[in-house]
Amino acid sequence: MWKEHWPEYAIEAWGLGTFMVSAGIFATLLYGSTSPVPIWIPIPLLRDILMGVAMGLTAIGIIYSPWGKRSGAHLNPAITLTFFRLGKLTRLDALGYVISQFIGGSLGVALVAAIVGNPFTARHPDGLEYIVTEPGNLGWVGAIAAEGLMSMVMMSMVLTVSNKPRWAHLTGVFAGCLVAIFIVVASPISGMSINPARSFASAVFAQSWQFFWIYYFTPPLAMLMAAELYILLSKKHTTQICGKLCPNGEMPCLCQNPCDTCCPHQE
Numbered sequence: 001m002w003k004e005h006w007p008e009y010a011i012e013a014w015g016l017g018t019f020m021v022s023a024g025i026f027a028t029l030l031y032g033s034t035s036p037v038p039i040w041i042p043i044p045l046l047r048d049i050l051m052g053v054a055m056g057l058t059a060i061g062i063i064y065s066p067w068g069k070r071s072g073a074h075l076n077p078a079i080t081l082t083f084f085r086l087g088k089l090t091r092l093d094a095l096g097y098v099i100s101q102f103i104g105g106s107l108g109v110a111l112v113a114a115i116v117g118n119p120f121t122a123r124h125p126d127g128l129e130y131i132v133t134e135p136g137n138l139g140w141v142g143a144i145a146a147e148g149l150m151s152m153v154m155m156s157m158v159l160t161v162s163n164k165p166r167w168a169h170l171t172g173v174f175a176g177c178l179v180a181i182f183i184v185v186a187s188p189i190s191g192m193s194i195n196p197a198r199s200f201a202s203a204v205f206a207q208s209w210q211f212f213w214i215y216y217f218t219p220p221l222a223m224l225m226a227a228e229l230y231i232l233l234s235k236k237h238t239t240q241i242c243g244k245l246c247p248n249g250e251m252p253c254l255c256q257n258p259c260d261t262c263c264p265h266q267e
Contacts, residue, residue: 009096011071013104015062020108020201022058024120026051027131032119048184056180063172063246072244076195077101078219082155082227088243105201132202133191134211143190143214150182151194151222158245159230168247175245194219
């Protein structure tokens with residue numbers, strides 16, 4: 001199993017690593033203490049919008065890349081865990097995905113730190129502190145509420161859109177749009193993570209663990225809740241559910257009980 005599916009695991013590492021490199025570079029450009037952009041664009045909301053657009057487009061690019069189409073572009077242990085609960089992945093494959101996501105995200109942050117240096121690694125206010133995710137102006141309660149709501153909305157969207165034949169091919173576009181919106185709306189509240197591996201990748205270098213539990217537990221629990229509600233309301237059997245963020249029949253699929261939309265060539 002591991003020998004057969006290592007390319008998918010490697011893709012998941014590459015995907016989240018790429019996302020973190022993009023996040024680190026754009027954050028340094030838009031918010032870094034040595035960047036001229038904050039002077040050119042002094043309004044924080046405008047910079048938040050640019051950051052959201054950049055990361056939304058990054059997510060879309062990864063999801064619809066040939067590699068993203070192959071692994072399903074989970075890029076997030078919370079999403080992988082939810083698909084495992086829905087019977088789309090074996091235990092070993094789910095573990096391979098999750099480990100790879102944590103490794104890939106961490107390598108992405110390390111690469112940005114090596115390239116950018118102090119503006120990215122220094123503690124606030126002189127640096128971005130590895131873009132660590134921490135509660136904002138509403139404290140840890142607000143962060144939990146924001147992370148939980150965003151995670152439920154994201155997983156509900158993925159399950160709903162990916163399992164409608166007319167809309168399935170747009171799942172990745174919707175996901176990217178939600179990432180952009182979440183960054184603009186929730187960054188001041190929670191730092192916007194919805195991804196345990198993303199938050200770990202920053203925390204491990206910043207050595208900032210005080211609030212990591214929020215980002216470790218909240219997204220998976222919220223996405224699992226969203227999946228249970230989807231099954232209850234849609235009355236779909238789990239074997240009918242697609243296990244990719246980019247449903248396609250172009251690439252091999254390691255999903256158990258592949259759906260018609262995800263892997264019609266395997267039926």
